[in-house]
Amino acid sequence: MAFIDIPGNTRVKNILRKSLARDRLPNSLLFSGPDGVGKKETAAVIAKALNCLEKSDDACEICPNCKDINKENFPDVMIISPPKDILRIDQMRLLKEAAYLRPMVGKKRVFIITDADKMNHEAGNSLLKVLEEPPLFSFIILLTDNPYDILPTIKSRCQNISFSAISGEDIKKSLIEKGMGRDKAKILSLLARGNLNKALSLDEEEVQAQRKKAWLLFMSFLDKKNMAGLLKKYSNLPRKVVEEELGPILEIISSFCRDLIIIKEGGDLRYLINQDYKTKMIDMEERIGLEQSFSYLNFIEDSFKGFEYNTNVRLIVSSLIVNFFMNSSG
Numbered sequence: 394m395a396f397i398d399i400p401g402n403t404r405v406k407n408i409l410r411k412s413l414a415r416d417r418l419p420n421s422l423l424f425s426g427p428d429g430v431g432k433k434e435t436a437a438v439i440a441k442a443l444n445c446l447e448k449s450d451d452a453c454e455i456c457p458n459c460k461d462i463n464k465e466n467f468p469d470v471m472i473i474s475p476p477k478d479i480l481r482i483d484q485m486r487l488l489k490e491a492a493y494l495r496p497m498v499g500k501k502r503v504f505i506i507t508d509a510d511k512m513n514h515e516a517g518n519s520l521l522k523v524l525e526e527p528p529l530f531s532f533i534i535l536l537t538d539n540p541y542d543i544l545p546t547i548k549s550r551c552q553n554i555s556f557s558a559i560s561g562e563d564i565k566k567s568l569i570e571k572g573m574g575r576d577k578a579k580i581l582s583l584l585a586r587g588n589l590n591k592a593l594s595l596d597e598e599e600v601q602a603q604r605k606k607a608w609l610l611f612m613s614f615l616d617k618k619n620m621a622g623l624l625k626k627y628s629n630l631p632r633k634v635v636e637e638e639l640g641p642i643l644e645i646i647s648s649f650c651r652d653l654i655i656i657k658e659g660g661d662l663r664y665l666i667n668q669d670y671k672t673k674m675i676d677m678e679e680r681i682g683l684e685q686s687f688s689y690l691n692f693i694e695d696s697f698k699g700f701e702y703n704t705n706v707r708l709i710v711s712s713l714i715v716n717f718f719m720n721s722s723g
Contacts, residue, residue, distance in 0.1 A: 394463075395452045396438055399431045400567040400589060401559030406435070408554070413442050414450040419552035420527040423509070425540035426556025429588030435556075436505045436534040437462065440470045443532060444499035458499055469499035473506045480512040485519040492523050492531040502531040509535035510542035517544040524550040558587025568592060579666050580604070583648050584641050607645035608670065614646075614689075614717040615680060624714055628707040635710070636700045643713075647693045649674065650686045657683045685720055692716040 396406045412418040418439070424432040441452035441459045444467070452459050461467040471491065473484055488504050496502050506512075512520075520533075524547065527533060535551060537543055561582040567589060568578035580600060585592035613623070627635050648666040655664055656678055665671055692713055699709035 394434055394438060395441075395454055396435075397451075399434050399438065400563040401587075402426075402431060402435075402556050405554055405556060409435070409439060410450045413439070416449075418443075418532070420529070420532050421524045421551040422532070422534045423540070423543065423548060423551035423553045424534060424536045424556060425543075425553060426538070427558050427587060428538045429585075429590035430556045430559050431589070432536045432556055433505070433507060436503075436536060439532070439534065440467075440503035440505065443501040443503060444469065467499065469496045469501065470503045471505070473504060475508050475511040478511055480506065480508070480516050482513075482515045482519050485512070485516045488533070489519060489523045492533070493528055496530055500530075502528075504531070504533045506533065506535045508537065509547070510537045510539040512544065512547065514544065517547050521546055521550065559585075559589055560587070561585075564589050564592050576668050580648075583644050583666065586640065586644065603641055604645050604667070604670075607642045608649070608673070610642060611646045611649055615677075617718055624707075624710055627710045630706070632703075632706050635706050639710075640697070640700065643693045643696055647690055650689045650693075653678065653681060653686045654683065657686070688720050689717065692720075 396410060399406065409418070424436060426432060438452050441454075441462045442448060442450060444458045444462065445451070445453050446456035446458055447453035452462075454460075454463075458467065462470050465472065471488070473480070473488060475481075488506075492502060492504065494502070523531075524533060533551075535543075535547070540548070540553070540555075564585055564587070565575075565578045565582035568581060569575060571593075573581070581592045581595055584595060584600060584603070610623075627639055630638075649670065652665045652667050652670070652674055654660075655662070656674055662671060665674075667674070695716075696709050696713050698704075699712070
């Protein structure tokens, strides 16, 4: 895998390539951003580029060094992960000792630390000196989904590179390139919510079950049915459970709304996300106005903002229900 094979985050990849080409890549890097957006893959490409025998700003994927790094069989590239949710001090001591040893077979030594937020104070303090003054031939790349949990002393000694969620279009394109059908790729890219790994791991039967559940919920919103039951169900669940269960369903409902907008505006039906629900949506087109469809999209977007800003779960769900209730015609 080279930079071009990693979907999304074009700006980040361009910055890194330019730094590599100019031989000005910082020796201590912190990659932060959501899960599944290519942080580890990007770190691996950097490790290959620093040791590649053909290129200086990317992986050639042909030379022996690139091939061995892909197999995780290259002595100068080390991946360090927490064995049981904690990065231990002995792991950091080993890294520190290895960082001061000259490369054995490659040009540079590269250490990739996954889940860097799992580093406790002892392990972090052990790593401070090498992060602040690393040998010119050693590069340390820390990866985290939770940058706010990184020790401030660690963060201040690294160049922070922020990764964004991958766009739905980029995920769809990547899935199609991997041989997936276009209609299926549309749905999975929607449910993945910026996480390519999630899109690749979604189970077909589970996806169809979620879509059916989303359609039934959408119909209950329009009919103003079971609102109290919905509020009771989700208001009493833990926040993470609500976000993981309700989030994908709301994404699907938003896709139904987008499809209805295309239908009501007389758009090309080839652009519908839910091709297999086309007949159902055409049949119920008269029940929902164009303005309503746009309003529903805004209500759903407000719910996602609530999840992002850690708003009280009961408030998110009740606000969503009230908004749908007041704007439904049933």
